[in-house]
Amino acid sequence: MTRKLRAYCWICGKEVPLEHCKTDEHGHAVHDYCYSTRVKLEGESSRKHASRAERTQN
Numbered sequence: 001m002t003r004k005l006r007a008y009c010w011i012c013g014k015e016v017p018l019e020h021c022k023t024d025e026h027g028h029a030v031h032d033y034c035y036s037t038r039v040k041l042e043g044e045s046s047r048k049h050a051s052r053a054e055r056t057q058n
């Protein structure tokens with residue numbers, strides 16, 4: 001049986017081919033490259049928070 005499940009990446013809104021399908025921390029389908037881009041962006045913003053916290057401690 002070849003039943004295809006269609007998944008749409010919520011980051012870019014395009015259909016996710018199964019070979020690029022990844023699920024984020026909420027279980028939503030995303031492209032692996034969209035997810036890594038998002039993780040990278042989040043890492044940059046949390047790094048800003050971290051440096052801010054360091055400054056406050058000092």
Ligand SMILES: [Zn+2]
Nearest residue numbers: 009012031034
């Ligand atoms: Zn995408």
